[in-house]
Amino acid sequence: MRPIKTAKLDVASQDNSGRKRKKHKRKRGVILTTQGLQKLLVAKSQAEMDDNSGKRYTLETMSELTTLSVDTLMKILKCELGVDKQSLKCFFQTFGLKLQENDYYLPQSHVDESLQLGITQSKIPLEFPEGQVSLSSPFYIERPFIDTECYQLILQPGVLMRIKAPRRMGKSSLMARILHQSFLQNYKTVSVNFEVAEKAVFQSLDTFLQWFCASITFGLGLPNHLDDYWDNLFGSKISCKIYFEQYLLEQITQPVVLGLDDVDYLFQYPDLASEFFGLLRTWHEEAKNRDIWQKLRLVVTHAVEVYIPLNVNRSPFNVGIPIELDPFTPEQVQELSQRHELDLSNQELESLFDLVGGNPHLIRLALYHICHENLTVAQVLQTSLSNPGIYRDHLQRQLLSLEQEPELLMAFTQVVNSQTPVEFELITTFKLQSMGLINLQGNKATISCKLYLNYFCDRLN
Known part of the structure; x- marks a missing residue:
């Protein structure tokens, strides 16, 4: 069983040779002010109108335009973590702007004291995922841009x-x-x-x-x-x-x-x-x-x-x-797991993502139970294959919703049993999509994640 990451932060970590090395003081760089962010967003929106037919630039496109990494772009736009001033200049210059002193600020603290001193922090209280994520919740993940x-x-x-x-x-x-x-x-x-x-x-x-x-x-x-x-x-x-x-x-x-x-x-x-x-x-x-x-x-x-x-x-x-709003990306799933103070491997994160397809609610539900019941990702996967496990209530509600509309049930059964995308009339397609049960490839539907395929295969057949 993989242990849950403790709340106490280590002051040292290992390098590739296994030797302990001290963690360096981390400089925070500079962060955009509200004025600087608004200036940048206005210029970006204008560029999208002029050069991209009004469509918003993806992170990958922005990375190509600015020569900055996706991670750096996210840090700049979220205005939470500092970046070097040259990155801001590069971002501004891409959209014909000149970075000025009132466009950014330098955080007062240059050192992450909790890392430096090894301060023991209290574990973040868990929240059972249901309905709206409260404004004070640490488990709300912003979508870049x-x-x-x-x-x-x-x-x-x-x-x-x-x-x-x-x-x-x-x-x-x-x-x-x-x-x-x-x-x-x-x-x-x-x-x-x-x-x-x-x-x-x-x-x-x-x-x-x-x-x-x-x-x-x-x-x-x-x-x-x-x-x-x-x-x-x-x-x-x-x-x-x-x-x-x-x-x-x-x-x-x-x-x-x-x-x-x-x-x-x-x-x-x-x-x-x-x-x-x-x-x-x-x-x-x-x-x-x-x-x-x-x-x-x-x-x-x-x-x-x-x-x-x-x-x-x-x-x-x-x-x-x-x-x-799109499903979570693998990077957002990783960030959410870290906010639960879990230290999951890349393979575990990929397995979880593969099971539920980046669905925010299903991801949060898995991470909650992993923390609350001291489960491993392997146990979550195993129970989802053999029986509903932690997703029992959610899956039963989905099944009940389908049974209340026989035409929807019949259509979704086709999706489950088909090896190729299936096309339906629009109202049926829209309703199944609103339930999160299908993804669309053009006008044709495929099942949205492996969890639904595992569960409905037996029950609908």
């Missing part, structure tokens, strides 16, 4: 961000951090989750929009004045717009950031969803011409591609800024 870019985008007047990813990929956790960063800018923030509303709310557009306005009013800490602004003659959509324009946005002097989590919950009410999404699109368009609507910034998360019929000119899903 994406998190930092979102924090900058929310500063833009009237911005609309659309965060899309399968379930349990970190959408809600990222949205919570965007709202927190907005709060630190002294913005007003409100988060709305449609699943907390009673079903009766969704039976009419008028009732739904009144619930929506009342929820935001409560979140802003304002008195409810719906009766003063709701006019049956104008109808519910205009009344809702008037309520925002003449009351909510008028009363609040700061920008208002509105987070709408899991909006695909509304897809089961197509008529209502079509009207509501059209309203969001209208508000976003209003911000281009009117100052009052520039105060409103929207962050929307969804797991499923839009499969309900929406007028292309009224849909909020073809405007604004799309943000897609």
Whole structure:
């Protein structure tokens, strides 16, 4: 059994010959200031528009452009670890910028004293992975570029961000951090989750929009004045717009950031969803011409591609800024294991990654049980092959979801049993993708990870 790394940090390590060598004092280098980071991101975005058809540069492309390593690029953009000043200069020069003194700062501490003195640190409390990762959690892994870019985008007047990813990929956790960063800018923030509303709310557009306005009013800490602004003659959509324009946005002097989590919950009410999404699109368009609507910034998360019929000119899903969350990379899995204070070998990390395909929730679940129950990666792999093991609850929920929709169950059974990618009609494909069960190669589906293949092979056959 591989021992878990102790919390006490060693002051010495071994070289290739096995001899002990002292760890040197580690210089931290320089770190970008908020001003420097914003300047760099703006120049990068402009270059992407001019030279890359508006598509964001990948880390690999950035590495080629700047001649800096991917690791160095990540350090620069995360603004947590220092790099040498020459690397910053090189990064800035790539985008036609000159590095100035107010673009970076030198951390006060040049020595990692915990390494120098061998200070014993308390072990980080474990967190069972479920739902949103709390703001204070040490187990939240930022995605390079994406998190930092979102924090900058929310500063833009009237911005609309659309965060899309399968379930349990970190959408809600990222949205919570965007709202927190907005709060630190002294913005007003409100988060709305449609699943907390009673079903009766969704039976009419008028009732739904009144619930929506009342929820935001409560979140802003304002008195409810719906009766003063709701006019049956104008109808519910205009009344809702008037309520925002003449009351909510008028009363609040700061920008208002509105987070709408899991909006695909509304897809089961197509008529209502079509009207509501059209309203969001209208508000976003209003911000281009009117100052009052520039105060409103929207962050929307969804797991499923839009499969309900929406007028292309009224849909909020073809405007604004799309943000897609990918599975974790092997490097991010390694970082997460280190935050659990585990010392896993490259082979163990590769085996774990191969099992669950970089799914953030499944990775965290494995690392939690390895720590909590003193398991090895080999034991996790063995139990996942013979029985559900640590993933029992998750896999049973996935199976139950499939059984509730026979067409989905039949389609996924085809994927499990097929040696080649399978093509389905779009709604089925979108639903399976939102569950994280499949990956897409063009329009064709393959099973997303070995864990699902091992589990469903027996049960669906």
